[in-house]
Amino acid sequence: MNTKxxxxxxxxxxxxxxxxxxxxETLMPALIELEKAYRKYSRDKDFLAELGSLQKNYxxxxxxxxxxxxxxxxxxxxxxxxxxxxxxxxxAHKINNALGxxxxxxxMGKKRIIAETGxxxxxxxxxxxxxxxxxxxxxxxxSEDMRRQSLNVYKMRLLGAKxxxxxxxxxxxxxxINEALRxxxxxxxxxxxxxxxxxxxxxxxxxxxDFQSIIGKEARQQIVKAEGKLPDCLIACxxxxxxxxxxxxxxxxxxxxxxxxxxxxxxxxxxxxxxRFAGGSLGVFQGCKSYLLQNDDxxxxxxxxxxxxxxxxxxxxxxCYLRDLNKIEYTNITDxxxxxxxxxxxxxxxxxxxxxSAHAIAHTIKIAPAMPKHSVIIINLSxxxxxxxxxxxxxxxxxx
Amino acid sequence: xxxxxQVFRKLKKNSKKAFIPYIxxxxxxxDVTKKLVSDLEASGADIIELGVxxxxxxxxxxxxxxxxERALHNGVTLxxxxxxxxxxxxxxxxxxILMTYYNPVFKFGIEAxxxxxxxxxxxxxxxxxxxxxxxxxxxxxARQYKLDTIFLLAPTSTEDRIRKVINASTGFIYYVSITGIxxxxxxxxxxxxxxxxxxxxxxxxxxAVGFGISNPEDASAVASVADGVIVGSVIVKLISEGKxxxxxxxxxxxxx
Ligand SMILES: Cc1ncc(COP(=O)(O)O)c(C=O)c1O
Numbered sequence: 001m002n003t004k005x006x007x008x009x010x011x012x013x014x015x016x017x018x019x020x021x022x023x024x025e026t027l028m029p030a031l032i033e034l035e036k037a038y039r040k041y042s043r044d045k046d047f048l049a050e051l052g053s054l055q056k057n058y059x060x061x062x063x064x065x066x067x068x069x070x071x072x073x074x075x076x077x078x079x080x081x082x083x084x085x086x087x088x089x090x091x092a093h094k095i096n097n098a099l100g101x102x103x104x105x106x107x108m109g110k111k112r113i114i115a116e117t118g119x120x121x122x123x124x125x126x127x128x129x130x131x132x133x134x135x136x137x138x139x140x141x142x143s144e145d146m147r148r149q150s151l152n153v154y155k156m157r158l159l160g161a162k163x164x165x166x167x168x169x170x171x172x173x174x175x176x177i178n179e180a181l182r183x184x185x186x187x188x189x190x191x192x193x194x195x196x197x198x199x200x201x202x203x204x205x206x207x208x209x210d211f212q213s214i215i216g217k218e219a220r221q222q223i224v225k226a227e228g229k230l231p232d233c234l235i236a237c238x239x240x241x242x243x244x245x246x247x248x249x250x251x252x253x254x255x256x257x258x259x260x261x262x263x264x265x266x267x268x269x270x271x272x273x274x275x276r277f278a279g280g281s282l283g284v285f286q287g288c289k290s291y292l293l294q295n296d297d298x299x300x301x302x303x304x305x306x307x308x309x310x311x312x313x314x315x316x317x318x319x320c321y322l323r324d325l326n327k328i329e330y331t332n333i334t335d336x337x338x339x340x341x342x343x344x345x346x347x348x349x350x351x352x353x354x355x356x357s358a359h360a361i362a363h364t365i366k367i368a369p370a371m372p373k374h375s376v377i378i379i380n381l382s383x384x385x386x387x388x389x390x391x392x393x394x395x396x397x398x399x400x
Numbered sequence: 401x402x403x404x405x406q407v408f409r410k411l412k413k414n415s416k417k418a419f420i421p422y423i424x425x426x427x428x429x430x431d432v433t434k435k436l437v438s439d440l441e442a443s444g445a446d447i448i449e450l451g452v453x454x455x456x457x458x459x460x461x462x463x464x465x466x467x468x469e470r471a472l473h474n475g476v477t478l479x480x481x482x483x484x485x486x487x488x489x490x491x492x493x494x495x496x497i498l499m500t501y502y503n504p505v506f507k508f509g510i511e512a513x514x515x516x517x518x519x520x521x522x523x524x525x526x527x528x529x530x531x532x533x534x535x536x537x538x539x540x541x542a543r544q545y546k547l548d549t550i551f552l553l554a555p556t557s558t559e560d561r562i563r564k565v566i567n568a569s570t571g572f573i574y575y576v577s578i579t580g581i582x583x584x585x586x587x588x589x590x591x592x593x594x595x596x597x598x599x600x601x602x603x604x605x606x607x608a609v610g611f612g613i614s615n616p617e618d619a620s621a622v623a624s625v626a627d628g629v630i631v632g633s634v635i636v637k638l639i640s641e642g643k644x645x646x647x648x649x650x651x652x653x654x655x656x
Contacts, residue, residue: 020533297507
């Protein structure tokens, strides 16, 4: 197959064999409408000016690229930089996408936006986008996640969103996505579904990637300014895959080592993890073809991760494609390793990372010492850890 | 001529419409499904839809979601549903359609599934999360082994989509009555009549309507504009409550 001359993704959202659109027919016109609207507004001067101004004045972009001197000294080896997405308004990279889609929904004349959320970060970001754009907002969240992330539930309500508990299946992120898709199927005429990661039916994987790719565009300029050269290695955690592809995308042609870190949970052997590449196989789930944690009968398996944002059974289709091309490597980090990195960064740098991002830090700790001192790693610090403090305390047996 | 086509021809000759009930295979228990199928036949079902349980049934409302959960809990898999169909085929000639999500089929292997389904006596397959655009391979094998591929249309479908779905469908076309999921409330409005009319202008293939039909009045209204009436959630609900379905299914048959 000559992938060079073929457009990636193709007009139906296929990244090689991955991606596509596996949805009820009812949603097809909405996806086509969204694709057209996105194509139009992603080139529209007014839209881009509005988005650019809000990225600067509302989200707080560009986010800093911070040289973590103490962490570097502590680990030894490569110089470690942190791309500070944790400093975005609402505390994670999720707002880059949520705000973009909220503005787009408004231009499309939609009155209402809905979203799924696991950790609550995307829910808070979408509720924020809705408040800003003046749209009605409903967030679907598994009851198990609502319990774990009660602070974010209250935040979403403060922002004026309705938070609807999803009490079926595993009561976590995948069930929230099912419910959001059901809502969208029902209310498709006036509602836009703000999917939170580079997943689902075309055009979501492309659109979300584009909204997140500002991370890498900034980081590229910032590192060249700071170091006079491109980095040697990029590391990011991979839930659905939006913060990672957001960082990697601007460097894809540069032949740089890129590593995506999945949730290893209690270890791959335990079966309790969310490492789709290490433990999954090709499947079709929630709108696209990708790697999936499933049993032999094609039913989707339960997943586990200490971090709600990585606790998902599948992964963005473009990641599968880039993995096949050997552009990105994937590895995984266990709960325990992530928890250690969570504490280490707080101690070393005074930055409490999201548990998701702690996976990327944990992997850096493993590989940086073997790298030369002049080499440079950029970690995407996708979010801040405030949301996880309570859960971490609980795991450590500390009552607050 | 296959069984589904035969049924629609015969009905048309007698100016009748098809009654197509849906039940979940293996709900409430795997050994009850055969009996339920024969009960449905006895009350005049023309075609029977058997649901295949899946962990993430995103096109289904709460009633059928729970049926998926119960059947999965009972250990029902696509493979077991095919075995069940083989067993039913010993005594029944009623057309059987599987309604399954795509991933179990994909994991089974598309060709293996189509072959095995035909071999077991399945007449057609409905896959709510598979649109014709993604179904090239499935359609090719289905044609080769002679399995009907029933695709769905919705009130939101544009003419372009309607043409695509008509082309890809054999047996009949499944018109989803509402923008929504199974078990929603039926809305007999102009959109439905208009869309059905425009579908009918483009094809002579039968069109059956489903989603939201919950009583004889709905069924009768739908039968006046379609070639078949598909009823799922209310039947599944009665089954889940351990109640007899005969009274309901007979009254539905009469209304259609
Ligand atoms: C802080 C943070 N990082 C990472 C993720 C994982 O998502 P993605 O892989 O799409 O970046 C999440 C998801 O909730 C998150 O909140």
